[in-house]
Amino acid sequence: MDSFARKLPPAFFARDTLAVARALIGTYLVHRYRGRVRIGRIVETEAYLGPRDRAAHSSRGRTARTEVMFGQPGHAYVYFIYGMWHCLNVVAARAGTPHAVLLRALEPVEGITARSCGPGLLCRAMRIDRRFNGIDLSGDVLWLSPGVAPARPVRIGRSPRIGVEYAGEWAQRPWRFFDRDSDCISRPSN
């Protein structure tokens, strides 16, 4: 646990969103709640670059739901989908630019007892729901950590994003990033 107490600094998120999505691969998501600690290693992400990117929720403008994406980088955007799943995003870039990075898969490290590969399963395994929407991800409940130095360099793969065919030309952008050596990514295409 001590290895995961360090947090990614605000500057990590306040830069180009594709760089953030790529750099998040190999970092750790930590949730501490009532003495319980759940930790997962991030192995799959997707960048959403609204409002221009038609696959991004923020492409429809500033609404109650998308409000946090227009705010501070490093905060959580959590939404509810298909009547049963939550998805966790990290707000990136700068305030006023509604970009976010969807966390799609985690390798279990500590305290995770359910499958965590896939954005919905990730939230269920980490016990994340809309109560976390808008929180600062460098706080003391849910945070991102650089963890320990990797034994070997992370090999990054890229592909188009999953499930956004409706977004036309934007669906083809290779804005999905994953750890090529992980067997825990949510779908093949690597």
Place this chain on the structure above:
DNA sequence: GGCACGATTGCT
């Protein structure tokens, strides 16, 4: 107030 649909998942 009504309605179509979704950054998913698991079962057929």
Place this chain on the structure above:
DNA sequence: GCAATCGTGCCT
């Protein structure tokens, strides 16, 4: 291939 299940955005 498709059902489950409901918040959101958009229309009336």
